[in-house]
Amino acid sequence: MTRIDAKFAALKSEGKKAFVAYIMAGDPDPETTLSVMQGLPGAGVDVIELGLPFTDPMADGPTIQVAGQRALEGGMTLDRTLQLVRDFRAGDDQTPIVLMGYYNPIYSRGVDRFLDEAKTAGIDGLIIVDLPPEEDEELCIPAQKAGLNFIRLATPTTDAKRLPKVLQNTSGFVYYVSMTGITGSADAQAGDVSPEVARIKSQTDLPVVIGFGIKTPEAAAAMAPAGDGVVVGSAIVDRIARGDSLDDVLAFVGSLADATHS
């Protein structure tokens, strides 16, 4: 059982929805990321999604693209991202961390070596956007064997025929992408999402968390009942980018977490 499994089991017994916060590792520098990360659990974040910067983030909108560029320009690397996780783990052994990014930096490192380093650093799960089930042998299956969750995205284009394939090797939770589009785009509509999430939940016991296009506490509150939790990324990254103080960033995250939990 990973920290992710334990967290969702605990939330379920409390009857609470999960609040997942995404931030980009090294944006604008590792020290800032570490301070934000250390404040997230206290602000009510249940799962931290840590972005691994990549030069070509095909599924991301401008906010996260630019955040990744800032991180890379500041010298962020896979090693420094793993170091960030180790530094965080020195003070928090409970909060699950999911690394979210693209395959090439991992492939470049070598899958086995990466999995070993990620597990040792304290990463619990992976969301790798450009690895669909058709490429499971690349990383998904080795990751599961190494004891890491491999969290799959299900999308509005994942039809009934395809859904079992998407769910098959997924673990930890299912990330439902609320719209066809990129991160940080148009507002997601709870009315559209509810039946889709219900369809997924009828085929899996895994928690289903909803992300993409959720930007405000109101939107989080409206979306949370549709699934088992919500993810907010771009809206938080935006506040870090515009130079909000740590307290202001965490206060905003707290308002999102409260809205999700209530």
Add this chain to the structure above:
Amino acid sequence: MTDLVNSFMTGPDDKGRFGDFGGRFVSETLMPLILELEEQYNYAKTDQSFWDEMDFLWKHYVGRPSPLYFAERLTERLGGAKVYMKRDELNHTGAHKINNVLGQIILARRMGKTRIIAETGAGQHGVATATVCAKFGLKCVVYMGAHDVERQQPNVFRMRLLGAEVVPVTSGRGTLKDAMNDALRDWVTNVRDTFYCIGTVAGPHPYPAMVRDFQSIIGKETREQMMEAEGRLPDTVIAAIGGGSNSMGLFYPFLDDKQVSIIGVEAGGKGVTEKMEHCASLTGGRPGVLHGNRTYLLQDDDGQILEGFSISAGLDYPGIGPEHSWLHDIGRAQYVAITDNEALEAFQLCCETEGIIPALEPSHALAHVMKIAPELPADHVICMNMCGRGDKDIYTVAKALGRDLD
């Protein structure tokens, strides 16, 4: 009878792989779309009416077959092997790009798609796509790096005249690879009505195979024309490589003719050195995953993608089609790099000796011909692919030669 076990022409496999290269590294949102495309393409390619429509338009709209031309004065000047040029620069829109665009747009129409998106570097693929969209009355959106929009104004104007919307891409560093990222982002957003017309033999399966199949008309014609001209196959075929579509189109029909040596020419820019001022993915890169496929890429030690550099905007891509990566690794084709200066020299020689102003892309292939032809016997037959004309490049060439056209 074809020996299937030892054939080089059976790829990709059902996972879209050529050996370890290729594949389908896309987000889940796009996965159902590329599966549908694969299904529709597999159906179309066995449907005679699809090829009948292609053949009709290739003949009457594009101007195929393109001539196979014996470059007599160039051959004399080089003093060795006999040099032929496959004249794909004579196609409508001035390059080989339209061979593929026509195929994809006919397929898009069969699939009921009404909006076409494309990426473009120098603008040749964008112009070809805008052209065919205008012919069929389809909405066309072309993503082009902001930097390329600046330096390729005539092509931007052409696309706009043809009714396309040209979107300057400022994400990343505003180059061809970023244009491809933004086209993919558009596709993820507009999944129902939109067809993504990729300009080269890269991207997720089935694009590398499909684009190769459409471009293979180049090699098929070359075989027939060479049999007519020389009574035998060429000894060497040579083509320039950015993403690798004109070269794959020339090479593919010759892959199983083991007596034919195959040479791909990458853009060596200022030289394939540590400084990475080149676009030679095979010569100077290593395998990685980008834009839906595993292939050789220019990347740093941490797996971050690097920008390529070449005088030729059409070769300015940090990757290469996965089938080339495979042909490279198994040794069926040889890949070399030619520098900007060598390509410029070939450009001028071609103008002077043959009265053909070549694009900078095939000038790279020609530069390699200049290197090897003098050392080869007079009965050695080389065919290079003159895949584009150089009108678009005269400003770049003038600048490089220190002449001011303004």
